Amino acid sequence: MTPSRRTLISRAITTLALSALSALPALAQGSPKLKVGLMLPYTGTYAAMGNAIENGFRLHITEQGGKLAGREIEFVKVDDESDPSKATDNVNKLIKRDNVDVLIGSVHSGVAMAMAKVAKDTGTMLIVPNAGADAVTGPMCASNIFRSSFSNWQPGYAMGEVVAKKGHKKVVTITWKYAAGDESIRGFKESFEKGGGKVVKELSVPFPNVEFQALLTEIAAAKPDAVYTFFAGGGAVKFVKDYAAAGLKKTVPLYGAGFLTDGTLDAQGADAADLLTTLHYADSLGTPRDNAFRLAYAKAYKLQPDVYAVQGYDAAQMLAVGLTAVKGDISKKAEFSAALEKARIDSPRGPFTLSKSHNPVQDIYLRQVGGKKNKLVSIASKALADPGRGCKL
Ligand code: PHB
Numbered sequence: 001m002t003p004s005r006r007t008l009i010s011r012a013i014t015t016l017a018l019s020a021l022s023a024l025p026a027l028a029q030g031s032p033k034l035k036v037g038l039m040l041p042y043t044g045t046y047a048a049m050g051n052a053i054e055n056g057f058r059l060h061i062t063e064q065g066g067k068l069a070g071r072e073i074e075f076v077k078v079d080d081e082s083d084p085s086k087a088t089d090n091v092n093k094l095i096k097r098d099n100v101d102v103l104i105g106s107v108h109s110g111v112a113m114a115m116a117k118v119a120k121d122t123g124t125m126l127i128v129p130n131a132g133a134d135a136v137t138g139p140m141c142a143s144n145i146f147r148s149s150f151s152n153w154q155p156g157y158a159m160g161e162v163v164a165k166k167g168h169k170k171v172v173t174i175t176w177k178y179a180a181g182d183e184s185i186r187g188f189k190e191s192f193e194k195g196g197g198k199v200v201k202e203l204s205v206p207f208p209n210v211e212f213q214a215l216l217t218e219i220a221a222a223k224p225d226a227v228y229t230f231f232a233g234g235g236a237v238k239f240v241k242d243y244a245a246a247g248l249k250k251t252v253p254l255y256g257a258g259f260l261t262d263g264t265l266d267a268q269g270a271d272a273a274d275l276l277t278t279l280h281y282a283d284s285l286g287t288p289r290d291n292a293f294r295l296a297y298a299k300a301y302k303l304q305p306d307v308y309a310v311q312g313y314d315a316a317q318m319l320a321v322g323l324t325a326v327k328g329d330i331s332k333k334a335e336f337s338a339a340l341e342k343a344r345i346d347s348p349r350g351p352f353t354l355s356k357s358h359n360p361v362q363d364i365y366l367r368q369v370g371g372k373k374n375k376l377v378s379i380a381s382k383a384l385a386d387p388g389r390g391c392k393l
Contacts, residue, residue, distance in 0.1 A: 031328050033074040036319075037094035039087075039105030039115060040129075042079040045208040045234035046107045048263055049308040050079070053129045055301050056312030057104065060320070063296070068316075069323035076100055082208070084110030091118045101330045102127070104315055107308075109133035109152065109179035116140045125322070125330060129315040130308060134183045137359035139390035143337050146358040148315040148345075150280050151386035152180050152230075155257040156187025158364035158381040159228060159278040163188075163255055164195025168225040171197055174215055174239075175230040177204040184230035184257050192228075200224060210238040216246040227252055232259035237267040244271035258367060258374065263306035265372045275369045278380050281307040281349045282365045283373040293348035304372075305348075314347045321345070357388030 038057070040050035054077075061073055076098045078090050087106075091114065094100045102125040106112050112131030119126035120142040128136055128145070132152035136145065163171065171192060175181030181204060189199045201222055203215045219227060227248075231239045236259060243249055249271070258279025261272050283304075293313065297305040318340055325339030326332040340358070344351050352362040364381040367374040 031071050034068065034071040034102070034323070034328070034330065035074050035076060035098065035100045037091075037098060037100030037103045037105070038075055038077045039080050039090060039094060039103060039111070040077070041082040041107050041111075042077075044082050045210075046082045046232065047234075049107045049130060049233060052263060052306055052308035053104075053107070053312035053315070055297070055303070056305065056309035056314075057129070057316045059297055059300055059309075060313050060316035062300070064320065068320045069326075069328040071323070071328045078105075080106050080108070080111050082106075082108040082111060084108065084114055087111040087114035088118060091115045095122055095124055101125070102319060104129055104319075106131055109136075109183075112136055113140065113179070116142070116145055119145055123333065125333065125336065127315045127318055129311045131180070132183065133179050134386070134389070135179070137355070137357040137386060137388055137391060141357040141388065141391035141393055143393060144333055146318060146337075146340055146354065147360065148318050149311040149360070150362070151359050152183035152257075153187035153190075153386055154280070154362075154381075154384055155259075155278045155364055156184040156189075156228075156230070157191045158366075158384060159255055159257065160188040160191030160193075160197075161195060162276070162278060162366055162380050163226055163228065164192050164197045166226075168253075169197050170200050170224045171226050171228055172201045172203060172219050172222050172224040173199055173228045174203040174212075174219070176207040176209075176235065178207045180232075181207070181230045185228070188228050199228075208235055210235050212239055212242045213246075216242060216248060219248060219252065220246065224252060227254050229254065229256045229260060231256070232262075233264070236260045237264050240264070240268045240275070241271045258307065258365075261367075261369050261374055263308060265369065265374070272369045276377070277367055277369075277374065278364050279307060279367060279374070280360070280362045280364055281310050281374075282367045282376040284375045285348070285350070285365075286376075287348075287350070289346060289350075290348040307349075310348050314345055314349075317345055317347070318343070355385045355388055356393060357386070357391035359386045359388065361385040 322336035
């Protein structure tokens with residue numbers, strides 16, 4: 001063999017050996033990482049919720065030893081800014097550029113509806129960890145779309161019953177003019193009017209506007225028996241403070257979907273004292289499951305958890321249920337969905353199952369603000385299921 005031929009052969013052997021070596025780590029690792037697209041607000045009035053959801057989600061994965069069904073998790077994060085006009089582009093990038101295996105998002109109903117449309121069209125698995133848009137588990141429902149949170153109808157409907165039972169007859173509502181606000185008010189009105197009350201005025205401001213003064217003046221002039229509201233995040237802080245500053249807290253009782261006082265109490269201070277709200281979580285459930293979750297969350301993040309943290313945690317639990325059923329192979333969509341459809345999720349809020357349209361069937365609690373907590377008063381509505389109107393699965 002000539003020396004140059006020997007050199008060529010030895011080079012070829014070296015190259016082969018090197019490429020075999022570089023393939024080894026991937027083989028040794030088993031399956032590649034599961035890519036999770038987190039599409040959440042990290043700026044704006046809902047920023048704190050994006051962080052709480054991510055914290056909760058990561059906590060469950062950490063508790064499982066960093067893997068779900070044997071697969072390590074890789075996150076691709078997008079700040080959706082709670083801006084529906086950017087949502088379709090954002091979600092398409094996650095699917096087409098980043099090749100995510102599953103989508104988790106979002107907080108804002110308008111953003112979640114855009115995500116649901118793309119998820120349905122592309123068949124990408126989607127778990128919604130907050131946004132309550134009724135349509136997501138209504139007309140837009142799909143076999144690959146699930147929710148770990150609530151429908152906007154649920155807390156509203158539960159509160160309508162509470163307020164009617166208290167004997168209030170004439171109520172003014174006030175909210176942001178977008179799906180979440182409209183649907184929360186609709187849920188409230190449905191049960192409140194069934195219970196003999198009347199919604200006499202429906203007030204709103206555009207999202208995420210917080211100029212409430214003119215509307216508070218209108219409420220004072222209307223002299224209703226009570227007010228029902230949906231606000232959340234930074235807007236909820238401002239609304240509760242403005243309501244008290246206008247002198248209304250002493251004269252017209254304020255009721256809300258629980259987002260009004262969840263994750264917001266530090267900033268609202270005494271202005272939130274004693275407020276009654278309805279939600280699928282409370283800070284003092286006192287169950288072993290919730291106590292363990294609260295302790296683990298506080299230890300990991302030096303923060304108290306809120307409803308958003310619970311929903312993020314449960315989104316990860318739901319992903320784990322589906323992935324375990326398909327042994328980590330998320331391409332087996334029918335089996336993944338079937339497992340979730342019959343699952344009982346062991347949530348810190350209390351166990352829940354999923355309705356036909358994939359929304360949690362859950363207890364809605366009546367809570368009252370006491371100190372820095374939304375304290376449990378009673379179960380306002382037991383195992384409340386969203387009607388899933390318009391869903392064909
Ligand atoms: C929603 O847009 O669906 C939404 C946003 C924030 C909440 C609850 C619902 O706290």
